[in-house]
Structure formats: structure tokens, C-alpha cells
Amino acid sequence: MVIITGMSGAGKTQVVRAMEDLGYFCVDNLPPMLIPKFAELCAQSGGGVSKIALVVDIRGGEFFDTLVQVLEDMEKQGYMYEILFLEASDETLIRRYKESRRRHPMAPHGRISEGIFRERERLEHIRGRAMHIIDTSDLTAAQLRGNIAGMFAEDREYExxxxxxxxxxxxxxxxxxxxxxxxxxxxxxxxxxxxxxxxxxxxxxxxxxxxxxxxxxxxxxxxxxxxxxxxxxxxxxxxxxxxxxxxxxxxxxxxxxxxxxxxxxxxxxxxxxxxxxxxxxxxxxxx
Incomplete structure (x- = not known):
């Protein structure tokens, strides 16, 4: 199981597409408290669902704050997982939001820079638990997919x-x-x-x-x-x-x-x- 999280605008959508190409069953914006139940269902599939990628980020609102506790509970139950954290520079994130004309989820009525600052603070603890951290500031979509394949492909078929x-x-x-x-x-x-x-x-x-x-x-x-x-x-x-x-x-x-x-x-x-x-x-x- 791979938990995909990180800064809004850092490229989680591109990562999910790359994971799907690698054969992962992907779920976007899953509330953290549902992760153990989802893992249990996958375990009961008899190997039918063996590679899972879950996107969990601040879009979950108050639910997101339970993520660390949920992951600790899963460790006690014997579930294995990896955390992939995506980040980018403030300048890059602001530019991407300007280009997409979307509002930042942490500042829907304020400045994008304020939302980025709040989000970094809120993600600090989960970033510290991440096994993989990718800075996408200077990566093209193809380079990001290549990085994901290098980390998570089971063999070299991704080439x-x-x-x-x-x-x-x-x-x-x-x-x-x-x-x-x-x-x-x-x-x-x-x-x-x-x-x-x-x-x-x-x-x-x-x-x-x-x-x-x-x-x-x-x-x-x-x-x-x-x-x-x-x-x-x-x-x-x-x-x-x-x-x-x-x-x-x-x-x-x-x-x-x-x-x-x-x-x-x-x-x-x-x-x-x-x-x-x-x-x-x-x-x-x-x-």
C-alpha cells in the first residue's frame, strides 16, 4: 500500500495516473478512517487487489488530521505501507494555481501564498513519516512518471x-x-x-x-x-x-x-x- 500525500498542486494527479499504469488500484481522497477497512477488503480479495495507492490530503478537512493515528494503528495490526510525499517550491505552486485558475483549499477566499503556508504547517508531521519525498518544482510530467516507475515498478517493464x-x-x-x-x-x-x-x-x-x-x-x-x-x-x-x-x-x-x-x-x-x-x-x- 502506498499513501500518496503532499502539497496541493505538487502533482498528485500525475502520480496517480503513473501508479495506475503500473497496475496499482488507486483511490483518490479517501478519508483516513476508512483506510483500515479498505485494506481489510483488499486482503480478503485473495490476491485480486495486491497493489494499492491511496491519495490522502488536506481536501479531507478535519478527517485528514486523523491520518497519523490511523497509520499507527495499522502498523500495530501488521499492515505494511509506504508514504510518498510530493512537494514543490512556493513559487512553483503559486504559478500552477495561477495557470489552473483554481482556489487553494486552505485559502478559498484569500491569497494562494497564505494557503500554501497553512498547508505546509499542517503537513509537517506526515512529511516527517514519509519514506519517499519528491520535489516536483523542476520536473516535467514525463520525468515525474519516470521517478514513480523507478520507485514502484516491480520490474523494468515500465521502460x-x-x-x-x-x-x-x-x-x-x-x-x-x-x-x-x-x-x-x-x-x-x-x-x-x-x-x-x-x-x-x-x-x-x-x-x-x-x-x-x-x-x-x-x-x-x-x-x-x-x-x-x-x-x-x-x-x-x-x-x-x-x-x-x-x-x-x-x-x-x-x-x-x-x-x-x-x-x-x-x-x-x-x-x-x-x-x-x-x-x-x-x-x-x-x-
Whole structure:
């Protein structure tokens, strides 16, 4: 169990998103007195909920002041936890509040600086119990996610995002969640070869036909070079999922073939990749 707390505006929302990507069950703004009961429910899940991140901060009002006592009671009951405390400089917090145009919870009708001062005083005791303290003043969102992954990831899988390659037919629409879309309708079309029309891009006759054209090899070489350049930079930026969409007219031949080629290449490079052929069912409907 990780208790996430700290200064308002220091980046707790970004941390929760990073923890969710690491497989943690996250709850925001949980009243401290409910933490033991929540921990008990998770313990009874039979391992179904084994990684928990709870955000507890001064939004809880008077309830927040019970946090230290609740944690001490949990220690006596044998529950293990870590406290992650986020902070930032006064200047950084004021700037972030100005940009978001939100009121500080400790000074809803006063100056932001007054609210920050009061909050620091109120958080002093819980900060002293923190196992991890991160100053986010000079961190980008990607750097903060990287720090969280370095602290709480169980292995080094956090260094790789999940890449999904989706083949599709333009006649059925572009995938809405695609990060990159490549149109391969310029490649020779097996649809116009009568013996290949009812076969997919995963079958040998169609594969041989598409692969025999020099333009296919030239395109794939350039596309894989682009993938080689982009993917490490997306990983470095902290992206957790990348969707690469490959489209042809019907989503049966060329897009399927190219998507499979990209998938095989990424897997050979050690990336976490999977492939989906979205529109094959339109061409081969279930009986």
C-alpha cells in the first residue's frame, strides 16, 4: 500500500495516473478512517487487489488530521505501507494555481501564498513519516512518471510501453484511438487478382503477391526506419501505450500484411507489441 500525500498542486494527479499504469488500484481522497477497512477488503480479495495507492490530503478537512493515528494503528495490526510525499517550491505552486485558475483549499477566499503556508504547517508531521519525498518544482510530467516507475515498478517493464498495431479498412473508418495512421492503398492490390480476392493478408498466396513488388520492400524499409526513430522517443517521453494504424481499402489484404510485418519487427526488437486486424470480420463474417 502506498499513501500518496503532499502539497496541493505538487502533482498528485500525475502520480496517480503513473501508479495506475503500473497496475496499482488507486483511490483518490479517501478519508483516513476508512483506510483500515479498505485494506481489510483488499486482503480478503485473495490476491485480486495486491497493489494499492491511496491519495490522502488536506481536501479531507478535519478527517485528514486523523491520518497519523490511523497509520499507527495499522502498523500495530501488521499492515505494511509506504508514504510518498510530493512537494514543490512556493513559487512553483503559486504559478500552477495561477495557470489552473483554481482556489487553494486552505485559502478559498484569500491569497494562494497564505494557503500554501497553512498547508505546509499542517503537513509537517506526515512529511516527517514519509519514506519517499519528491520535489516536483523542476520536473516535467514525463520525468515525474519516470521517478514513480523507478520507485514502484516491480520490474523494468515500465521502460517499455505497449504498442498495438491495428490493420483497418478506410471504408469502415479510421480507428479513433490511433496515434499514427499510415495509408498503404498505394501498394499493388490483391483484390484485383481473382484467385486472391477471398484470401487475407495472412495467407501465403497474398503474402507472396504483395511482397514481390519492389515498392513494398522500399516502403517497409522506410516505415521501419521511422518506427526505429519514433518508438524510443515515445518511451523516453513516458508514453504508456502507442497505437499504430495501417489502413487499406477494405482491411483485408495490404494493411493486414504490413501490420503483421511491423508486429514481427517490434517483437524481434523486444518491445511489448500486439496486433489486431479490426476489419477481417467484415470480409469473413461469422456464419
Amino acid at each position: 517499455r510501453m505497449t504498442i498495438t498495431i491495428v490493420s483497418f479498412g478506410f471504408k469502415y473508418g479510421i480507428p479513433l484511438d490511433a496515434d499514427m495512421v499510415f495509408d498503404v492503398r498505394f501498394l499493388p492490390n490483391p483484390f484485383y487478382v481473382e484467385s486472391l480476392r477471398r484470401h487475407s493478408g495472412q495467407e501465403e498466396p497474398v503474402i507472396d503477391y504483395i511482397w514481390k513488388w519492389p515498392i513494398t520492400k522500399q516502403f517497409l524499409e522506410k516505415l521501419l526506419g521511422l518506427v526505429d526513430f519514433l518508438v524510443p522517443n515515445y518511451v523516453k517521453e513516458g508514453k504508456s501505450q502507442l497505437i499504430i494504424a495501417i489502413g487499406c481499402t477494405g482491411g483485408l489484404h495490404r494493411s493486414v500484411f504490413i501490420a503483421d510485418k511491423i508486429y514481427e519487427y517490434l517483437r524481434s526488437k523486444g518491445y511489448k507489441a500486439n496486433v489486431e486486424h479490426r476489419d477481417l470480420q467484415h470480409n469473413f463474417p461469422k456464419s
